Amino acid sequence: MPVNANNRTKLSQVISERARRLSPSGIRKFFDLLAGMEGVISLGVGEPDYATPWHISEAAVKSLEKGYTMYTSNYGMPELRELLSRHIREKYGVEYDPYGEVLMTVGVSEALDLAMRAIVNPGDEVIMTDPHYVAYDSCVVLAEGKPVKVPTREEDGFEIDAADIEARVSPRTKAILIGYPANPTGAVMPREKLLAIAELARRRNLIVISDEIYARLTYGVEHTCFASLPGARDFTILLGGFSKAYAMTGWRIGYALAPKEIIAAMTKIHQYTIMSAPTPAQVAAIEALKNGEADVLAMVADYDRRRKVIVKGLNEIGLPCFEPKGAFYAFPSIRATGMSSEEFSEKLLMEEKVAVVPGSAFGQCGEGYVRCCYATSLAEIEEALERMSRFVKKYRR
Amino acid sequence: MLKDILKILEGDARVTPAQIATMTGLSQDEVVKVIRQAEKDRIILRYKTVINWEKVEADGAVWALIEVKVKPEPEAGFDAIATRIAQFPQVRSLYLASGTYDLLLVVSGETERKIADFVSENLSHLEGVQGTVTHFVLKRYKEDGEILDGGETSRRQPVVL
Numbered sequence: 001m002p003v004n005a006n007n008r009t010k011l012s013q014v015i016s017e018r019a020r021r022l023s024p025s026g027i028r029k030f031f032d033l034l035a036g037m038e039g040v041i042s043l044g045v046g047e048p049d050y051a052t053p054w055h056i057s058e059a060a061v062k063s064l065e066k067g068y069t070m071y072t073s074n075y076g077m078p079e080l081r082e083l084l085s086r087h088i089r090e091k092y093g094v095e096y097d098p099y100g101e102v103l104m105t106v107g108v109s110e111a112l113d114l115a116m117r118a119i120v121n122p123g124d125e126v127i128m129t130d131p132h133y134v135a136y137d138s139c140v141v142l143a144e145g146k147p148v149k150v151p152t153r154e155e156d157g158f159e160i161d162a163a164d165i166e167a168r169v170s171p172r173t174k175a176i177l178i179g180y181p182a183n184p185t186g187a188v189m190p191r192e193k194l195l196a197i198a199e200l201a202r203r204r205n206l207i208v209i210s211d212e213i214y215a216r217l218t219y220g221v222e223h224t225c226f227a228s229l230p231g232a233r234d235f236t237i238l239l240g241g242f243s244k245a246y247a248m249t250g251w252r253i254g255y256a257l258a259p260k261e262i263i264a265a266m267t268k269i270h271q272y273t274i275m276s277a278p279t280p281a282q283v284a285a286i287e288a289l290k291n292g293e294a295d296v297l298a299m300v301a302d303y304d305r306r307r308k309v310i311v312k313g314l315n316e317i318g319l320p321c322f323e324p325k326g327a328f329y330a331f332p333s334i335r336a337t338g339m340s341s342e343e344f345s346e347k348l349l350m351e352e353k354v355a356v357v358p359g360s361a362f363g364q365c366g367e368g369y370v371r372c373c374y375a376t377s378l379a380e381i382e383e384a385l386e387r388m389s390r391f392v393k394k395y396r397r
Numbered sequence: 398m399l400k401d402i403l404k405i406l407e408g409d410a411r412v413t414p415a416q417i418a419t420m421t422g423l424s425q426d427e428v429v430k431v432i433r434q435a436e437k438d439r440i441i442l443r444y445k446t447v448i449n450w451e452k453v454e455a456d457g458a459v460w461a462l463i464e465v466k467v468k469p470e471p472e473a474g475f476d477a478i479a480t481r482i483a484q485f486p487q488v489r490s491l492y493l494a495s496g497t498y499d500l501l502l503v504v505s506g507e508t509e510r511k512i513a514d515f516v517s518e519n520l521s522h523l524e525g526v527q528g529t530v531t532h533f534v535l536k537r538y539k540e541d542g543e544i545l546d547g548g549e550t551s552r553r554q555p556v557v558l
Contacts, residue, residue, distance in 0.1 A: 034555050046557035134558040305405065305420035312419050355555055362558075378409065378416070 022138050030342075030358075033349060041384045043372040044355040046183065048247040048328070052284070053295040056246060059287035060280040068279055074271045076104025076255070077282045083289040084255060092225035094233055100260040103267050104277040104285075108213045108241035108254035110270070113139050115209050115237045115256060118265040120145035124174040126209075129160045131359060131366035133183045133211070145174065151365045154322050154333065158187035162196035169204050176201060178226070179211035181218060184362045184371035185331045186324020191224045198232040207262075209237045213254070214327040216245035216296055219304045221325045227257070237262055244327075245296050246288040251281040303328050303375060310374040310381050317389035318396060328375040331359065335368050337395040345370055347395075352387035398423060402431055403440070410444040447541045458505045460489075460534040461512050464498035465520065466527045475499060478525045487515050498530070509533060 034040065051057075075081060081098035088094055096102055105111040112135060120126060120143040128136050130149035137147035148168050152158045165176060176197065180189040201208050210226035227236040241254030254277075256266055307324065314321040314332040321332035334344045341358035348354050359366030374381060401421050405412055414432065418425040435441045450457045465482070469475050475493050479500060483491050490503035502520075506512040516529055537545055 031556060040555060042553075042555040044556035045553050047553060049551075049553070308419050308422075309416060357556060357558065378412065382416075 018142065018144075021141055030345060030349070033346065034355060037349075037353065040349070040353045040355055041376075041380050041387070042355040043374070043376065043381075043384055044357045045373045045375065047249040047375065048244065048299065049375045049377065050247040050299060052246065052248050052251070053288075053292060055291060056248070056284045056287045056295075060251075060284040063280060063283040068283060070279065072104075072276045072279055072282060074267055074276055075099075075102065076277055077279075077286070080104060080282050080286050080289070083286060084257075087289050088225070088238075088257060092228040094225060094227045094238075094257075096257045097260070101257060101263050103256045103263050103270060104282060105241075105254045105256060105270065106274055106277050107243060107252040108211060108239050109135060110274060111239045111241070111254050111256040111266075112136070112209070112211060113142065114266040114269050115239065115258075115262075116140055116143040116145065117269050118262060119207055119237075120174055123172060125170060125172045126175045126177050127165055127168055127173060128177040129158070129179075129182070130364055131158075131184055131362035131369075132177075133179055134362060136177055136179070136211075137363075140177075146172070148173070149363060149365075152185075152187075153365070154331075154369075157322060158182060158185040158331070159189055159193055160197070161193065162200045165197065166200055166204070169200075169206070173204070173206060175207040175209055177209045177211070179213070181214035181223070181324075181326020183214065183327055184329050184357065184359065184366065184369075186327045186329045188218055188221055188326040189224065191229075194224055194226055195229055198226070198229045201235055202231060205235075207235050207237060208232065209239065211239045213239070213241050214244055215240060217300055217303060217328060218326045219300070219307060223326070234259060242285050242288055245299075246285075246292050247295075247299065248281075248284065248288065251278070251284055253277055253281040253285045306374045306376075306378055306381055309378065310372060310385070313381070313385040314372070314388075317385060318392045319388065328373055330372045330374060331369050332372065333369055336397065337392060338397045339395065341367055341370050348388065348391055352391050354384045354387050354391075398427075399431055399435060399440075402428060403435065406432075406441070406444075410446075447543050449537075449540070449545045451537065451545070458507060459509050459512055460537075461504045461506075462532045462534065463502040463504055463516065463520070464530040464532075465500040465502060466529070467499045467525045468527055469499075470525065478523065481523060482520070485515070485519060487512070 081102040085096050085098040085102055088096060116139045122144040124145045125148045126140045126145050127148045127150060129152045140147045150160055150164045150168060152160050160178065180187060208226060212225060215223045227233045227238045237256060237258040239256050243249040310330050311321050311323055314330060318336050319332035319334060321330050324330055334341060337344055341360045345356050345358040348356060357371040359369030359371060402417055405417055405420060414425050414428040417428045467478050470477050479491060479493060482488060487504050487506055488502050489505050492501045493499060494501045504512055504515065506515065516531055520526060521529055539545065
């Protein structure tokens with residue numbers, strides 16, 4: 001059937017309510033501006049600048065040569081689940097049965113979607129921070145739930161308080177979704193504040209979904225695994241993945257760990273929508289867990305050096321920036337320019353060819369900030385700081 | 398602290414003391430002091446640049462790996478002869494190795510002829526040298542940790558949320 005204008009209007013009408021309800025990415029225009037521009041330094045990325053350590057890639061290559069090209073168990077390869085279970089026990093002291101409490105997913109993104117669809121009924125509320133990672137509220141909306149936002153502020157290090165959560169708990173509240181170390185702020189949560197949230201969740205009978213994809217990327221502070229808090233394991237869905245720690249974003253391999261009733265429900269959905277996580281990626285993840293620790297430590301040490309350079313630099317050029325102790329983002333305030341974060345990002349791109357992400361893309365409380373990823377070369381960070389300095393001087397009020 | 402500074406400089410010799418100070422939390426003066434001392438102690442020997450010369454000139458220097466079998470001296474072992482061989486400016490690197498030969502030389506010269514001359518006129522005449530095997534380098538794939546062909550273009554999407 002030939003596609004004509006008339007037909008196209010009709011097609012737009014076939015789009016489901018659900019898909020229409022999803023808010024479009026706030027920075028579509030920004031992507032379009034970027035396309036085709038030369039000489040741009042991008043601090044707008046959300047992934048490591050390293051390629052995957054070669055021994056990890058090689059393990060996958062070898063597995064392909066040996067013919068490991070079939071589906072695996074819906075849960076993921078048993079060896080991988082066993083290694084992951086051991087890794088979590090050794091790192092955080094939490095026990096998960098590799099047979100029933102561990103599910104390998106297509107990145108932590110799938111795990112997040114599964115968690116929502118497995119526990120959220122239409123109209124159920126899920127409490128999360130503002131600002132938050134872009135997929136958080138969309139996943140809740142897709143599950144026909146209602147995202148409820150708790151504002152977090154720079155003065156509090158973008159940490160979330162149990163009291164602020166409790167003020168928003170209603171009879172429809174089903175879960176609290178937290179993601180620390182945080183994208184976009186780089187914030188980490190102190191243990192005491194997590195303990196208070198665990199206490200609240202237990203008392204009010206809430207599930208906690210803890211997205212710990214950046215767990216390995218902390219600087220000078222220990223990451224606290226939410227499930228490791230006393231008693232918390234029973235009401236926690238722990239999400240994680242290999243993307244950030246092992247520089248494996250393109251492999252799409254993540255996981256969910258939770259009590260078996262929840263994993264069983266998530267696996268049911270996973271089985272019908274995905275079947276199993278990509279087999280070569282699972283093989284690579286096995287190698288990462290077996291022999292990747294030194295790579296993680298070396299990359300974290302290197303991010304830390306660049307983190308210090310960018311944070312100091314941003315503060316010096318008049319974009320005050322609180323010290324991010326996790327992930328690989330700096331989240332400076334751009335209020336000195338009087339611009340909205342979207343205006344700032346667009347102008348900075350057009351005039352100085354530096355790409356950053358407007359904080360407003362991550363929620364209302366991100367307004368007045370921009371996200372700068374420092375997983376890029378030191379030379380590029382220095383050059384970006386120079387260009388941004390020129391820009392700020394020009395527009396500072 | 399010395400190790401941290403050395404690691405940074407080994408990756409990029411052009412990082413300034415001010416940047417190193419930011420990265421390590423030391424003061425700039427301390428960083429300068431540590432670097433000066435390391436230079437004095439010959440821990441830092443030289444600051445060099447890794448260059449892909451093949452992109453600049455089609456027929457540049459010729460390189461060869463030369464295996465040398467030597468008879469160790471009663472007192473000095475391999476050190477005496479190795480120190481002598483190291484004096485030749487053509488010899489860019491020199492290692493004592495385990496296996497079927499003793500010394501491995503990395504040698505550069507303007508032409509193959511010059512390297513051949515070095516082997517026949519200088520090297521093989523040295524007392525203690527029992528035999529040599531010369532391998533000319535045909536193509537360079539990786540230099541000092543850098544893969545020469547590739548890595549020019551970023552494979553990352555410029556913006557990811």
